[in-house]
Amino acid sequence: MPGHSADTTADEVNTDTPKPALPLSKVYVEPTSRCNLMCRTCMRNVWDEPLGNMTPATFARVIDGLSAFDPPPAVFFGGIGEPLFHPGLVSMVRQAKAAGASVEAITNGTLLDERYARDLIAAGLDVLWVSLDGATPESYADVRLGAALPDVLANLARFQALCDSRRSPSPRMGIVFVAMKRNVAELPDMVRLAADWGVPKLRVQNLSHSFDDTGPEAEYMEILDFTAAEALWQEGDTEGRALAEESFAEARALAGRLGVALRLPSLGEGDRPARARGAPGCDWPWRSSYVRHDGKVQPCCMLMGDGRAILGDARGAGFEGAWRGPAYGAFRAALLSDAPPDVCRGCSMYRGVF
Numbered sequence: 001m002p003g004h005s006a007d008t009t010a011d012e013v014n015t016d017t018p019k020p021a022l023p024l025s026k027v028y029v030e031p032t033s034r035c036n037l038m039c040r041t042c043m044r045n046v047w048d049e050p051l052g053n054m055t056p057a058t059f060a061r062v063i064d065g066l067s068a069f070d071p072p073p074a075v076f077f078g079g080i081g082e083p084l085f086h087p088g089l090v091s092m093v094r095q096a097k098a099a100g101a102s103v104e105a106i107t108n109g110t111l112l113d114e115r116y117a118r119d120l121i122a123a124g125l126d127v128l129w130v131s132l133d134g135a136t137p138e139s140y141a142d143v144r145l146g147a148a149l150p151d152v153l154a155n156l157a158r159f160q161a162l163c164d165s166r167r168s169p170s171p172r173m174g175i176v177f178v179a180m181k182r183n184v185a186e187l188p189d190m191v192r193l194a195a196d197w198g199v200p201k202l203r204v205q206n207l208s209h210s211f212d213d214t215g216p217e218a219e220y221m222e223i224l225d226f227t228a229a230e231a232l233w234q235e236g237d238t239e240g241r242a243l244a245e246e247s248f249a250e251a252r253a254l255a256g257r258l259g260v261a262l263r264l265p266s267l268g269e270g271d272r273p274a275r276a277r278g279a280p281g282c283d284w285p286w287r288s289s290y291v292r293h294d295g296k297v298q299p300c301c302m303l304m305g306d307g308r309a310i311l312g313d314a315r316g317a318g319f320e321g322a323w324r325g326p327a328y329g330a331f332r333a334a335l336l337s338d339a340p341p342d343v344c345r346g347c348s349m350y351r352g353v354f
Helices: 007-013 056-066 089-098 114-123 137-143 149-166 184-197 221-230 238-258 318-323 326-335
Strands: 026-029 074-077 103-107 127-131 172-179 201-206 261-263 288-291 296-298
Touching (some): 056 089, 074 089, 089 114, 114 149, 127 149, 149 184, 172 184, 201 238, 238 261, 288 318, 296 318, 318 326
Parallel strands (some): 026 288, 074 103, 103 127, 127 172, 172 201
């Protein structure tokens, strides 16, 4: 029924369990699991599952489901693949806007030529997030294999210029920076870059260093070896933490002076506020959802691979049916219990909470 929030389902599943009263605010849609790059940190390096694109029919089912919510949630195009690699992305943006949603997308920037930029702007895109993991060509190329920073920066500068020429509040551009030991010292330079372009937001993420639900033979271990070596807040790494703290402090001060909204990650368990017993480690399953390119619905984008907390299928009961269905309700109830789902125990957002 239109207007009902996620906590309605949680009530139906377990009326004795307290839960956050949060409406659905954002749906992450993965247009494709394909990409034109092969980055060091990408899970696709060790997957053997088939890659694919979301079909028009599947996306139509997602949009139909979102129309049941008032107001409609924001739509964020992103996921394992590169959204701009999907040939129908502009049409998907246009359809989401027609449904009344605000629309964001994330890109590596390599495919953002002038025609693509103009088409996305004309389609009504509200925010374009750009992944930049280095402020120098050397550090950038060391992670983003197959990409050249000068080319990406030229694409982004052109996009920003096109936005500025419209004299309109949208679209806006934001930068996402994945902080690692190899690039964290460049964070202040990234703040300067954002200020020079007039980019209002810079979000910094840390590589998750541990997934406790995976054993030594798990398919993720090759990637985890890299993330463990590069994570900023790995336990016992005092030297790495000191480097990150110094860079974060300089970037924070610089952002304040230059007017850039900077969001930094935690540098360890001690930086996180205490949570009451029974409170979930994050509120994703109540306020947002993730729809894979094949229509499968997950509670968040961190759960990779088949069979890992699939809570519905937009092609069947539709997105609304999945969101309000018993599988989602049971998942939320489990998160508020003393026995959270195994797939969440290893996530860095839950670490030390349960």
